[in-house]
Amino acid sequence: MPDGKPAGVRCIHLTDENLCALFGRPERPAVCDRLRASIEMCGTSAEEALAYLADLEIATRQA
Numbered sequence: 001m002p003d004g005k006p007a008g009v010r011c012i013h014l015t016d017e018n019l020c021a022l023f024g025r026p027e028r029p030a031v032c033d034r035l036r037a038s039i040e041m042c043g044t045s046a047e048e049a050l051a052y053l054a055d056l057e058i059a060t061r062q063a
Contacts, residue, residue: 001029007057008054
């Protein structure tokens with residue numbers, strides 16, 4: 001996504017299993033490479049992780 005990913009839009013590089021198709025590849029964006037998952041971010045299920053990300057996107061939305 002050369003112009004960035006808008007909040008709430010699924011990354012085009014996610015597989016059907018929600019894995020990064022660019023993981024370990026040089027073209028993976030730096031922001032993704034620097035991301036360090038934590039229990040607070042991931043929760044105990046995909047639903048909890050997606051809710052956390054939705055809240056984060058709202059909290060960091062540019063006006």
